[in-house]
Amino acid sequence: MRLDPALWAGKPGLSKLLGALDADSGTTRFVGGAVRDWLLGLPVSDIDLATRLKPDAVIAALERAGIRAVPTGLQHGTVTAVSGGVPHEVTTLRRDVATFGRHAEVAFTDDWQEDARRRDFTINALYADPGTGELIDFFGGLDDLKSRRVRFIGAPLERIAEDHLRILRFFRFSARFAPELDAQGLAACAARANDLMALSRERIRDELLKLLALPSPEPTVAAMLAHDILKPVLPEIAASRLPALAALIAAEGAARVAPDGLRRLAALLPESPPLAAEIAARLKLSNAGKGRLVHAAGRPAVPDDPRALAYSIGAEPTLDRLLLTGDPRAAQWAGPLSHYTRPRLPISGKDLIAMGLPPGPAVSRRLAEVEQLWVAAGFPADRNKTMAIAREVLGVR
Numbered sequence: 001m002r003l004d005p006a007l008w009a010g011k012p013g014l015s016k017l018l019g020a021l022d023a024d025s026g027t028t029r030f031v032g033g034a035v036r037d038w039l040l041g042l043p044v045s046d047i048d049l050a051t052r053l054k055p056d057a058v059i060a061a062l063e064r065a066g067i068r069a070v071p072t073g074l075q076h077g078t079v080t081a082v083s084g085g086v087p088h089e090v091t092t093l094r095r096d097v098a099t100f101g102r103h104a105e106v107a108f109t110d111d112w113q114e115d116a117r118r119r120d121f122t123i124n125a126l127y128a129d130p131g132t133g134e135l136i137d138f139f140g141g142l143d144d145l146k147s148r149r150v151r152f153i154g155a156p157l158e159r160i161a162e163d164h165l166r167i168l169r170f171f172r173f174s175a176r177f178a179p180e181l182d183a184q185g186l187a188a189c190a191a192r193a194n195d196l197m198a199l200s201r202e203r204i205r206d207e208l209l210k211l212l213a214l215p216s217p218e219p220t221v222a223a224m225l226a227h228d229i230l231k232p233v234l235p236e237i238a239a240s241r242l243p244a245l246a247a248l249i250a251a252e253g254a255a256r257v258a259p260d261g262l263r264r265l266a267a268l269l270p271e272s273p274p275l276a277a278e279i280a281a282r283l284k285l286s287n288a289g290k291g292r293l294v295h296a297a298g299r300p301a302v303p304d305d306p307r308a309l310a311y312s313i314g315a316e317p318t319l320d321r322l323l324l325t326g327d328p329r330a331a332q333w334a335g336p337l338s339h340y341t342r343p344r345l346p347i348s349g350k351d352l353i354a355m356g357l358p359p360g361p362a363v364s365r366r367l368a369e370v371e372q373l374w375v376a377a378g379f380p381a382d383r384n385k386t387m388a389i390a391r392e393v394l395g396v397r
């Protein structure tokens with residue numbers, strides 16, 4: 001079986017890169033997600049290359065061709081080649097020497113099959129020759145792709161012992177490609193769910209948010225909850241929240257808002273701001289991410305002009321609230337909120353003092369009152385209008 005080389009013929013910088021690596025002589029192949037997605041007829045943005053050249057030879061070849069080489073993961077054999085302005089990961093064929101569940105020691109190899117064997121799922125271990133489009137499939141990935149099966153290469157329990165992140169990857173790729181979970185894979189993931197605790201929170205977070213951001217993750221999340229996969233990491237998520245996730249996904253669709261993993265996580269959590277803060281810390285979310293979870297859990301009401309809420313809690317948490325409550329205004333406000341910049345109160349404490357307010361702590365208090373009325377008045381940018389509000393607050397003419 002072959003892929004049509006026209007699929008990548010026009011990709012910027014690619015033919016120069018393949019020439020530099022002498023791909024025509026069989027040194028280098030496409031691998032992983034790009035091959036899988038080309039076969040499925042999906043758009044491909046990231047193209048990963050596997051090569052028999054050792055990393056120093058890759059770097060030398062790129063330098064000779066004037067292609068920038070960034071040693072992004074040199075000890076693991078990965079060089080990022082920036083060709084035509086596009087980054088491509090070029091990774092030397094590897095085999096595992098020792099695995100530790102959270103990281104592995106690798107050695108370089110010339111053997112394509114050894115490289116394939118350390119990949120996670122059969123559909124992720126397909127190679128394609130860049131010159132001819134010929135497909136190389138050691139583990140039945142083509143069949144699995146045809147029947148939409150996400151299947152571990154080798155024995156699932158062993159593969160999970162080697163790298164625990166594969167538990168979450170199994171569910172993520174299944175949610176993306178498979179109508180049903182592979183029974184053997186599911187059983188192994190369920191048996192080893194506690195292993196997730198050995199992983200860094202950042203890796204769990206990234207993988208989970210990617211899963212939640214897929215077009216329809218609910219059946220997969222339901223299966224994960226039914227099999228206690230998330231219990232070791234996020235015991236707070238209860239199956240009773242699944243309808244809230246489904247409702248959010250429908251609301252995002254109706255409002256034509258892009259899926260967002262964090263907002264979907266918010267839908268799955270109990271309505272408790274302190275708990276949301278704790279979970280945000282556990283998952284090492286940014287301050288903005290933490291704010292979104294906490295505000296979503298706090299359920300602030302969205303006023304007639306949602307910008308009034310955006311002014312105090314931010315535009316993203318406001319859009320989250322509209323979507324999480326199924327508010328029909330979400331479609332109308334999604335655009336304005338995504339371009340929202342917080343307006344500035346056009347007067348300051350100095351103006352109040354000039355109006356006769358004695359300097360002191362009262363100034364900021366009165367200014368806050370002015371600000372509240374200014375927000376209620378729709379944030380007039382006009383200084384004179386705002387001065388009029390201030391005169392009213394201070395009772396001066």
Ligand code: ATP
Nearest residue numbers: 031032033034048118119120124125163165166169
């Ligand atoms: P995506 O479109 O989500 O990026 P992808 O298949 O490119 O899908 P990546 O996470 O980018 O997935 O990984 C690239 C390839 O590296 C995979 O296709 C797989 O072959 C291999 N791989 C990545 N992570 C693992 C892992 N934890 N264990 C085994 N192989 C892995």
Ligand code: MG
Nearest residue numbers: 032033046048
């Ligand atoms: Mg990828």
